[in-house]
Amino acid sequence: MQLLDKIKNKQFTMAVFGLGRVGLPFSLIFAARNVKVIGVDVDATIVERLKKGITTIREAGIEELLKKVMSEQKFIVTVDAKGAVDEADVIVVTVGTPLTHDLRPDFSQLHQALEMISSRSISGKLIILRSTVPPRTTEEVVCKLLKERTGLEVGRDFYLTYCPERILEGRALEELETLPEIIGGVDSASSIIAAELFKIVNPKKRTIITSAKTAELAKLFSNIYRYVNFALANQFALIAEYYGADAYEIIKVANQDYKRANIPIPGPSGGPCLYKDGYMLNYTPFIDFIKSAWHLNESIPLHMVNRTKEKVGCLFGLKVALLGLAFKADVDDTRQSPAVKLLNALKAEGCEVAVHDPYIASAPIESVLSNADIVILAVNHSQFKDLTCQYIAKLAKPRALLVDCWGFFEPDNVRKAGMRYLGLGRG
Ligand SMILES: NC(=O)c1ccc[n+]([C@@H]2O[C@H](COP(=O)([O-])OP(=O)(O)OC[C@H]3O[C@@H](n4cnc5c(N)ncnc54)[C@H](O)[C@@H]3O)[C@@H](O)[C@H]2O)c1
Incomplete structure (x- = not known):
């Protein structure tokens, strides 16, 4: 047959x-x-x-x-x-x-x-x-x-x-x-x-x-399209920070009832596919734009560590609660995860980091938050949407710093709960 x-x-x-x-x-x-x-x-x-x-x-x-x-x-x-x-x-x-x-x-x-x-x-x-x-x-x-x-x-x-x-x-x-x-x-x-x-x-x-060639390029173009859009949102976040503005508010205003804008929210971007797919085109001389997007996305974890340092001074010996380790929301995959890069950068600064990720074998959230000097929301897992500032503030040290990489928390609510606030895209 x-x-x-x-x-x-x-x-x-x-x-x-x-x-x-x-x-x-x-x-x-x-x-x-x-x-x-x-x-x-x-x-x-x-x-x-x-x-x-x-x-x-x-x-x-x-x-x-x-x-x-x-x-x-x-x-x-x-x-x-x-x-x-x-x-x-x-x-x-x-x-x-x-x-x-x-x-x-x-x-x-x-x-x-x-x-x-x-x-x-x-x-x-x-x-x-x-x-x-x-x-x-x-x-x-x-x-x-x-x-x-x-x-x-x-x-x-x-x-x-x-x-x-x-x-x-x-x-x-x-x-x-x-x-x-x-x-x-x-x-x-x-x-x-x-x-x-x-x-x-x-x-x-x-x-x-x-x-076959068109199919190979179509696959790469669709992933790169997403990735450079995330990089652009992160670029906007950095610009908003420079102007002391709020990137989430700006993006909401820009997108609202305006069909020609569909700007994603900023956030640490990576993972096994998006991280690498632009480099599958490394054989052509035309990928400067894609490489810029890669450099921008890859710089976000260190950018957040540097901003944290500006806020608290020396990080050595501080207790950090890292919420999320996966490369994106609601998955258990840590390959090329920005949260892992954040973890490594914090460890290199001498922080004592405890991690909780609902999808990965890790410590329970209560023990991770307990007595933390700094709490970092690194991944936008759905479970974290239920977290309240009051809950975090009750477990963490008084006047702990909440570092929000995904715009989950309203800065005023965090401050009202007795913590300090730092957000990606928020000056
Ligand atoms: N992960 C995704 O969601 C996703 C989505 C779209 C495309 N892709 C692409 O698909 C491919 C696979 O990705 P993945 O995430 O499944 O990778 P993976 O690393 O999870 O799986 C690859 C598997 O292949 C096995 N392997 C290696 N050499 C082998 C061989 N010679 N014979 C048999 N098995 C072998 C490895 O042991 C591993 O288990 C990659 O090119 C990736 O870019 C992945």
Whole structure:
């Protein structure tokens, strides 16, 4: 049976390389639709945990779904990459593509996955690259290597597409079903087969067929668009501080009933994707603007530490309660988190920092706030919206400084509760 028919009849096996934040939900959504999925990871600890039905990431509904598809034997996990390639008709690559310390894309995980895949027969198989990559990677790295190593022709002997992942962490399962799917085929046969595959997730799912290069750039442009907008909001915050104004009030006034303004609020911005994706374009001479956004966003944690120092003098020996460690609201992921950068900068100043994050194993909030000289709201987790100034003031030291990185607290309320106030974007 041809691959297209196998997919239409759901009589195929899928291998997913990489069982991280992207690969695990992706595997589970197909397994939940009766596709046999083999999850492959080089990290034996992840594989062993998943075998026991323990998820390695936090996502709404994921634990239950994992247990269900495992008990139905629709999802198996293994470190045996070669065996998985042999068995699979569709191979999806979701391995990490972080940056090196000198801000170059690190392709080592991708190269390793390609080595494993190309060492076996890929005849008649569809390969989907889903990791975020610099433009031209699918055609000039993946396709070239697969052709050279296997002697096979793309579009005839095997199929290849770039289909970027665009989910929001924390909403992966819901968004895998609902987001339109960009299908960047290396040729039209590959695109047609990949589009059919995604209909399994949701027959109403929109598919947008384009070239691999366009798909690679579309993924990068959408993340960079968000990231530079956050940087601009942070730039506005610094300008507001300079003028002794309130950035939240200014942005509210600017956006109100005015369709052409949609300015986001300022706040520490980062995370494993936004932090790095601009640097996937480091091969072009045109990314000064993107790099400026990166420098601005990356400077915010230290900016807040410096402003804190101006307010309290020497930080050495002070007790700091850090509320939040994740890279953004309502997730448990700390990769490239601005809050972690804040924590490290405070430790370097000699502060004694206690951390509470409702999504990460950490100390209870009462003990963290107890006797604190400085309380820093570093992450805009929903749970923190219920915190009141009175509650914080009762536990912290008298005249403690509340540093608000997200505009959660009204400065007057903080002062009325007997604390001092410092806010990003508030002069
Ligand atoms: N995290 C997100 O929400 C998100 C969203 C969109 C796109 N992306 C992109 O998707 C890709 C994956 O991101 P992630 O957050 O899932 O990364 P991750 O680090 O959570 O997961 C990657 C997994 O791949 C495994 N791995 C590494 N080499 C392997 C190999 N050769 N064979 C099999 N497994 C291997 C690792 O052990 C790890 O478990 C990245 O390119 C990222 O930029 C991520």
